[in-house]
Amino acid sequence: MPADLALAPAHSIADEMKSIVGAANLVGPPVERRNKKRNRKDRRLGTRDEAPLGSYAIDEVVPVAVVSPGSEEEIAAILRIASERDYVVVPTGGMTKQNIGYVPDRIDILLRMNRFNKVEHYDAGDLTFGAGAGMTISDVQQTLAANSQMLPLDPMLPDRATVGGVLAANAHGPMKSGFGGARDYCIGVHFVTADGKIAKGGGRVVKNVAGYDMMKLMIGSFGTLGVITSANFKVFPAPLQTRTFVCAFASLAEAIAFRDRVLASPLQPMCVEINSPRAQEYLAAPAAPRDPDHHHAPVRLENYSSWNVLVRASGSDAVLNRYRQELGAAVTREIAAADEKQLWTRISNDEKQLWTRISNFEPTVIDRHRNGMVINVSVSIADVQSALQAAEDSAIEHNLLCASIGRITAGALVIAFMPLAVDPPSAMQFANAASSLRGRLPRDASAHVLRCPKESKSRFDVWGTTPTDLEMMRSLRASMDPHGILNRGRFLA
Amino acid sequence: MQYSRLARQIRKIVGKDAVLDQPEDLMLYEYDGGVDRGTPDIICFPQTTEHVSKIMQLATKAGVPIVPRGAGTGLSGGSIARKGGIVLGFSRMSKILEIDIANQRAIVQPGVVNLDLTHAVESQGFYFAPDPSSQKACTIGGNVAENSGGPHTLANGVTVNHVTGLEVVLPDGRIVEFGSKANDACGYDLTGFFVGSEGTLGIATKITVRLTKLPEAVATMLAVFNTIDDAANSVVAITAASITPAALEMLDGWTLRTVEAATPAGYPLDSAAVLLIELEGLREAVDENADIVRNICMKVGAREVRLAANEAERQRLWSGRKNAFGAVGRISPSYYVQDGVIPRTRIPETLRHIDSVSKKYNLQIGNIFHAGDGNLHPLILFDPRDADQTARTIAAGREILEFCVSVGGSITGEHGVGMEKLNEMCVMFSEDDIEVMTRLRNVFNPKSILNPQKVLPTTRSCRETNAGDHPSLHGPVNASAPATSAHGAD
Numbered sequence: 010m011p012a013d014l015a016l017a018p019a020h021s022i023a024d025e026m027k028s029i030v031g032a033a034n035l036v037g038p039p040v041e042r043r044n045k046k047r048n049r050k051d052r053r054l055g056t057r058d059e060a061p062l063g064s065y066a067i068d069e070v071v072p073v074a075v076v077s078p079g080s081e082e083e084i085a086a087i088l089r090i091a092s093e094r095d096y097v098v099v100p101t102g103g104m105t106k107q108n109i110g111y112v113p114d115r116i117d118i119l120l121r122m123n124r125f126n127k128v129e130h131y132d133a134g135d136l137t138f139g140a141g142a143g144m145t146i147s148d149v150q151q152t153l154a155a156n157s158q159m160l161p162l163d164p165m166l167p168d169r170a171t172v173g174g175v176l177a178a179n180a181h182g183p184m185k186s187g188f189g190g191a192r193d194y195c196i197g198v199h200f201v202t203a204d205g206k207i208a209k210g211g212g213r214v215v216k217n218v219a220g221y222d223m224m225k226l227m228i229g230s231f232g233t234l235g236v237i238t239s240a241n242f243k244v245f246p247a248p249l250q251t252r253t254f255v256c257a258f259a260s261l262a263e264a265i266a267f268r269d270r271v272l273a274s275p276l277q278p279m280c281v282e283i284n285s286p287r288a289q290e291y292l293a294a295p296a297a298p299r300d301p302d303h304h305h306a307p308v309r310l311e312n313y314s315s316w317n318v319l320v321r322a323s324g325s326d327a328v329l330n331r332y333r334q335e336l337g338a339a340v341t342r343e344i345a346a347a348d349e350k351q352l353w354t355r356i357s358n359d360e361k362q363l364w365t366r367i368s369n370f371e372p373t374v375i376d377r378h379r380n381g382m383v384i385n386v387s388v389s390i391a392d393v394q395s396a397l398q399a400a401e402d403s404a405i406e407h408n409l410l411c412a413s414i415g416r417i418t419a420g421a422l423v424i425a426f427m428p429l430a431v432d433p434p435s436a437m438q439f440a441n442a443a444s445s446l447r448g449r450l451p452r453d454a455s456a457h458v459l460r461c462p463k464e465s466k467s468r469f470d471v472w473g474t475t476p477t478d479l480e481m482m483r484s485l486r487a488s489m490d491p492h493g494i495l496n497r498g499r500f501l502a
Numbered sequence: 503m504q505y506s507r508l509a510r511q512i513r514k515i516v517g518k519d520a521v522l523d524q525p526e527d528l529m530l531y532e533y534d535g536g537v538d539r540g541t542p543d544i545i546c547f548p549q550t551t552e553h554v555s556k557i558m559q560l561a562t563k564a565g566v567p568i569v570p571r572g573a574g575t576g577l578s579g580g581s582i583a584r585k586g587g588i589v590l591g592f593s594r595m596s597k598i599l600e601i602d603i604a605n606q607r608a609i610v611q612p613g614v615v616n617l618d619l620t621h622a623v624e625s626q627g628f629y630f631a632p633d634p635s636s637q638k639a640c641t642i643g644g645n646v647a648e649n650s651g652g653p654h655t656l657a658n659g660v661t662v663n664h665v666t667g668l669e670v671v672l673p674d675g676r677i678v679e680f681g682s683k684a685n686d687a688c689g690y691d692l693t694g695f696f697v698g699s700e701g702t703l704g705i706a707t708k709i710t711v712r713l714t715k716l717p718e719a720v721a722t723m724l725a726v727f728n729t730i731d732d733a734a735n736s737v738v739a740i741t742a743a744s745i746t747p748a749a750l751e752m753l754d755g756w757t758l759r760t761v762e763a764a765t766p767a768g769y770p771l772d773s774a775a776v777l778l779i780e781l782e783g784l785r786e787a788v789d790e791n792a793d794i795v796r797n798i799c800m801k802v803g804a805r806e807v808r809l810a811a812n813e814a815e816r817q818r819l820w821s822g823r824k825n826a827f828g829a830v831g832r833i834s835p836s837y838y839v840q841d842g843v844i845p846r847t848r849i850p851e852t853l854r855h856i857d858s859v860s861k862k863y864n865l866q867i868g869n870i871f872h873a874g875d876g877n878l879h880p881l882i883l884f885d886p887r888d889a890d891q892t893a894r895t896i897a898a899g900r901e902i903l904e905f906c907v908s909v910g911g912s913i914t915g916e917h918g919v920g921m922e923k924l925n926e927m928c929v930m931f932s933e934d935d936i937e938v939m940t941r942l943r944n945v946f947n948p949k950s951i952l953n954p955q956k957v958l959p960t961t962r963s964c965r966e967t968n969a970g971d972h973p974s975l976h977g978p979v980n981a982s983a984p985a986t987s988a989h990g991a992d
């Protein structure tokens with residue numbers, strides 16, 4: 010949108026929003042209003058928790074107004090006005106996953122869910138929990154930890170990532186291997202549709218088939234079907250103790266053969282994660298960002314040449330002994346949490362920290378390489394090996410480096426392409442690498458881009474293909490958001 | 503009439519012997535496992551996805567209802583042609599198309615009987631986890647439509663947790679795919695959304711299911727109680743102790759005595775309730791948890807806790823639970839099964855409430871249910887020839903469901919809304935909730951020719967219901983068949 014056209018509605022959008030949420034919950038355009046020229050000090054006094062609009066930019070698109078509604082009714086009012094006036098609305102949580110998707114057409118209203126940050130209900134005896142969409146994953150886990158319970162959801166940046174954002178992006182972490190995804194334990198959802206209907210699906214009980222399963226529809230909808238306001242979950246007992254068995258292999262094929270042994274065994278690990286040789290460099294010690302456009306050799310020069318499979322187990326001493334027995338000689342190292350009794354001689358390090366780093370793989374890569382690309386790949390179990398190999402091959406073909414991690418018993422992989430230590434890569438290079446990766450995947454796989462340089466986004470399809478009928482998806486989107494005001498241009502555009 | 507012409511056209515598609523339209527044949531398809539009835543005009547048995555697609559196109563053009571039907575064991579009237587029309591049976595689409603052990607998946611046609619899939623993969627160490635008590639008869643198509651559960655879905659999850667891909671035929675005849683063998687497909691999770699939609703969004707013609715590894719160890723226990731409160735409190739205590747049994751079933755005193763009379767399973771006749779508890783998994787974990795569960799039950803007040811010593815004893819303990827509905831059917835002309843869900847911590851008070859409802863309406867109510875996930879199955883005994891008793895039965899059922907909702911629960915845990923609980927939907931969901939769901943249905947099934955008048959009530963009928971006017975007591979909302987003509991639920 011040309012800048013001169015943007016000015017006129019900018020005032021009115023901010024004014025309209027102010028009348029709904031109040032001045033304290035709005036960051037408007039920093040333009041002079043009539044004669045009342047506001048100086049810096051005034052603005053600082055005016056609103057407290059306020060960063061300048063530019064800090065909310067997504068792929069360099071700056072929102073016209075940033076709004077923090079306090080109730081479902083306020084969201085409904087905002088969306089009704091937006092539908093009427095054709096304002097583009099972007100719902101946000103912690104803004105940890107806003108690089109996913111195409112560059113937004115424009116952002117008239119950035120709808121922050123930060124005030125929806127409360128526990129809605131928590132019945133510890135019943136292992137059910139409900140939280141506002143803006144509650145961070147860390148706060149959720151902290152609340153549950155008070156009763157030795159947990160949500161098996163361990164996505165990146167849990168201090169910022171929110172319940173709503175994680176559901177909308179169907180984000181996952183290593184625990185997906187053992188517990189499934191959000192679709193397996195989210196039991197209720199509240200949301201507001203683009204035309205301002207306040208609605209819900211599911212409930213607070215762990216088994217429920219009344220009405221359509223709105224949770225499934227909202228999970229992975231990237232904010233295009235409605236604004237999630239709260240969600241209910243089935244939660245789980247926190248394990249009494251955990252161990253991580255690190256198993257190193259000389260080749261990908263051997264690592265996958267080991268995974269098949271784990272799958273065939275009676276073991277039921279919490280996590281079964283693979284780290285490609287280069288991924289270990291990023292997981293070892295997340296380095297401070299240096300020259301972000303180039304690859305640097307790790308400071309501590311270690312020889313990362315193995316494919317590691319990490320098996321995380323929980324249970325009593327007897328259960329853990331059984332793991333040792335089943336995994337046998339494949340185990341090269343055993344890691345316990347620092348605060349646990351140390352049982353075994355080869356124990357080292359802090360286990361929890363290791364898994365946090367695995368969750369944070371994507372931001373770690375991007376901190377080091379501003380120009381990195383991260384792709385979420387979903388394949389069937391038997392295709393995991395060829396998908397990981399495809400990633401390595403595609404990187405070589407397009408002069409990039411490749412680091413992969415992932416949930417290899419669930420077929421959920423995270424693949425990063427990074428620039429070599431030479432010239433910064435061209436936008437096309439990333440586009441081509443993604444295309445060549447997709448070209449090597451089986452037909453029913455999905456590979457969508459989690460993050461890549463903005464310049465690359467216009468050169469290829471960041472979503473890729475899906476086995477699910479696209480026309481059906483588009484019709485559903487149109488029924489829930491007839492004017493396409495939610496996240497316009499970013500998903501199913 | 504148009505149906506004879508339609509029948510001729512359908513015969514051309516599926517073959518002469520795959521269409522029924524004589525009254526004596528139609529009568530057999532008037533009911534399912536629940537209490538409702540409705541007579542279809544045509545029954546046909548497609549053999550391929552293309553058959554289904556062509557029949558759908560015909561029906562859409564003619565504007566007649568289409569109702570998919572698996573084995574007809576549903577308990578909420580889901581497969582009943584309440585507005586007449588064409589019933590699509592899947593007994594000739596019952597092939598297992600692919601077993602892919604490496605991917606832990608199978609692809610099946612909708613008519614495959616639940617237990618047959620498990621039998622087909624057992625020798626390779628796998629099974630299909632959803633195990634409704636009707637699993638010898640019910641179809642996977644029906645399981646998908648109802649999102650069915652079973653005694654062993656407590657730890658392993660219900661049908662939706664075991665379906666990753668679908669081929670679906672829409673009312674306009676379009677054949678679409680959702681998902682695949684992979685756990686997640688990019689884009690909306692239409693597979694997950696379709697499961698549990700009770701045949702109102704499309705016809706599932708191919709289903710990709712997850713196969714689950716058979717557990718290494720199983721421990722089956724029977725805990726015997728002198729009071730029903732102690733049994734209920736044990737369920738609460740087991741949950742609170744962070745143990746998730748594979749199955750945690752409860753039978754109250756009246757039910758276990760009825761069951762013993764039909765199938766001697768060894769439940770003590772003088773007890774007030776028993777819990778049937780099964781633990782599965784790694785041998786070490788099962789052994790430890792069995793001890794913990796035993797201690798919890800004894801501490802809360804169990805009279806004894808028995809551990810099945812071998813497979814024969816295990817089967818015997820289960821035989822009572824599995825034949826329970828049949829046992830009740832032996833002593834009562836009919837019964838009405840409810841399917842409400844409550845938070846597990848509320849089981850004691852809910853059972854007391856059911857007892858008071860039983861007294862208030864002067865009806866015998868047996869309780870046998872999936873206690874571990876709070877999914878109740880009160881069985882209300884009644885004689886369908888007695889109009890007054892029938893009316894009291896329905897009122898009692900509704901009162902129980904309203905209580906479930908009032909403590910934060912649901913009107914149905916696994917049997918579905920169907921036509922039976924259409925009005926109770928308004929107790930759980932607002933007009934806006936239902937409007938949004940209706941909007942979504944209309945994307946798939948815009949004219950509602952597919953399984954009409956199921957799952958989603960109209961706004962008008964909701965207002966009537968909430969005004970205390972229960973339509974099923976006065977006549978059906980809009981149906982050609984009485985909504986509550988009674989029929990044994992077995």
Ligand SMILES: Cc1cc2nc3c(=O)[nH]c(=O)nc-3n(C[C@H](O)[C@H](O)[C@H](O)COP(=O)(O)OP(=O)(O)OC[C@H]3O[C@@H](n4cnc5c(N)ncnc54)[C@H](O)[C@@H]3O)c2cc1C
Binds near residue numbers: 472474502690
């Ligand atoms: C969630 C989601 C959202 C979407 N949103 C939008 C949107 O907003 N706007 C829009 O226009 N489209 C969108 N799409 C549509 C979708 O991306 C394209 O329709 C689809 O990728 C086919 O487009 P294409 O044939 O032009 O590109 P493709 O050819 O599929 O993709 C471009 C490159 O990827 C390679 N490639 C990708 N997948 C494979 C494969 N499986 N096998 C071989 N090669 C492959 C190709 O070789 C090619 O070089 C969305 C899809 C999904 C799943």
Ligand SMILES: Cc1cc2nc3c(=O)[nH]c(=O)nc-3n(C[C@H](O)[C@H](O)[C@H](O)COP(=O)(O)OP(=O)(O)OC[C@H]3O[C@@H](n4cnc5c(N)ncnc54)[C@H](O)[C@@H]3O)c2cc1C
Binds near residue numbers: 580639917
């Ligand atoms: C004794 C007994 C015990 C039971 N125990 C349990 C239990 O433990 N747990 C449980 O969950 N249920 C239980 N049920 C209920 C019932 O068995 C299940 O709901 C079962 O899944 C229904 O399968 P069906 O093949 O009989 O389907 P039907 O009853 O024929 O149909 C059920 C629904 O599925 C739809 N449908 C069928 N096929 C398709 C298709 N291909 N595509 C789209 N829609 C379709 C129908 O239209 C209908 O709405 C029990 C029933 C009985 C009689």
